[in-house]
Amino acid sequence: MSVELSLLVWSVVLMFAQMLVAAMGANLQVGLSALAGNREDLPPFSGWAGRARRAHLNMLENLVLFAALVLVAHAAGKSNAMTVLGAQLFFWGRLAYALVYVAGVPWLRTGVWAVSIVGLVLMALQLIA
Numbered sequence: 001m002s003v004e005l006s007l008l009v010w011s012v013v014l015m016f017a018q019m020l021v022a023a024m025g026a027n028l029q030v031g032l033s034a035l036a037g038n039r040e041d042l043p044p045f046s047g048w049a050g051r052a053r054r055a056h057l058n059m060l061e062n063l064v065l066f067a068a069l070v071l072v073a074h075a076a077g078k079s080n081a082m083t084v085l086g087a088q089l090f091f092w093g094r095l096a097y098a099l100v101y102v103a104g105v106p107w108l109r110t111g112v113w114a115v116s117i118v119g120l121v122l123m124a125l126q127l128i129a
Contacts, residue, residue: 007087008070018056025049055101069123082126089119
C-alpha cells in the first residue's frame, strides 16, 4: 500500500477517534438518553465537548478532500515525493489540530490547520500539473 493510502486509512482512524471523543463529551453534558433520542432541542455543547464536536466535523469536511486527492493520485499513478509530503502534512496537521482544538488553543489551532491545508494544496498541484 502506498504511503498516501496508508495515511488515508490513518486519517479515517483519527476521525473515528475524534467521533468517540465528541460522543463522550456530549454524553457527559446531556446524558445517553438525550443522545439516544431524536436529538431535538439539544443545547449546544460547550467547553471541550463543543470543541471536540467542532473538530470532528471539521475533520469530516477535510477528509473528503484528502480522500479524493489520494484516490485520484493513486488511480492516475501520480504518487511522488510531493504527494507523499502533502499526505504527511495533512495527517500530522490534522492530528495536531484535533489535540490543540480540544485543548482550546485558538491561534495554534489555526496554524496547524494551515499545515494540513498546505498538504492538500501540494497534492492538488501534483495532480493538475
